[in-house]
Amino acid sequence: MPHPDPEQRTVAPDGKPAHEQPKWRRDFPIDRPEEEYISRRDLTRFIALTSLAFATGQFWILGQSRLRRPPSYQRLPIARLEDIPIGGSLVFGYPTPEEERVLVRLGEERLVAYDRKCTHLLCPVFPRVEEGVLHCPCHNGYFDLADGRPIAGPPRRPLPLIELEIDGGVVHATNVVLRTT
Amino acid sequence: MSQPSPRPRFSRSQRMGIVTGILVIVVLIVVLQLWLFTASMNAYLGGDHAILLPAALVSLGCLALVAGLLWYTHRLEE
Secondary structure (H helix, E strand, O other): OOOOOOOOOOOOOOOOOHHHOOHHHHHOOOOHHHHHHHHHHHHHHHHHHHHHHHHHHHHHHHHHHHHOOOOOOOOEEEEEHHHOOOOOEEEEEOOOOOOEEEEEEOOOOOEEEEEOEOOOOOOEOEEEHHHOEEEEOOOOEEEEOOOOOEEEOOOOOOOOEEEEEEEOOEEEEEEEEOOOO | OOOOOOOOOOOHHHHHHHHHHHHHHHHHHHHHHHHHHHHHHHHHHOOOOOOHHHHHHHHHHHHHHHHHHHHHHHHHOO
8 A cells, every 4th residue: 555645654543644634633643753843833832822921911011000100209207417427327118117218328418318129129228338339138239329220239220219308407208219220 | 523634735844944943033032022021120110101102012013923923834734
């Protein structure tokens, strides 16, 4: 009996060529070259699902940005200026006590304040005033104390900046600024 | 029992080459989508929302391209 299909080395029980077999038999071939082709085709299909997942995630982020309203921050007193020595720091909650921020007094009238959560994996950061950095001990991330931008380690985004005002010797927090660069 | 398909237009070795090429293109597109996703998440967390809509549309375009290539691999066996 002549071979019905030159590409098919193993003949199905009914003797028909591969393209005449039912789909389930074509999807589970016996011949190695056909099996390699099918597995590569199925890998392509699986990676296409990953593409769908990324597109879905992208629209989820877009939806979150459209649905969530930006929070409004009110002006709140933090501390008296005289209570913070030059080179000293203070951890405070703004706008709620649960949201920790860190304030550092760099000079007579120069104060900076940032969110205390590292932008890598949200560990608390600690000021090292003598080195001019904020340090995250979890993964050795470093931020510039002067502007909160990442200078070493895994963080890529700057720390959110807390805007401050000094009024009558009292330091007030007025706003939180998220930043990408 | 499903109807048997007609003989494919391409030989198996030809189909193998085509599917391998499509696989490479699909992987490159998905890597681009991964980069778009991480950049968008970074922008979102940094408060920059202007980039999110164009990024989502580009990602949707990538998905459409991948779907088209997938449809072509399906057509190869017809």
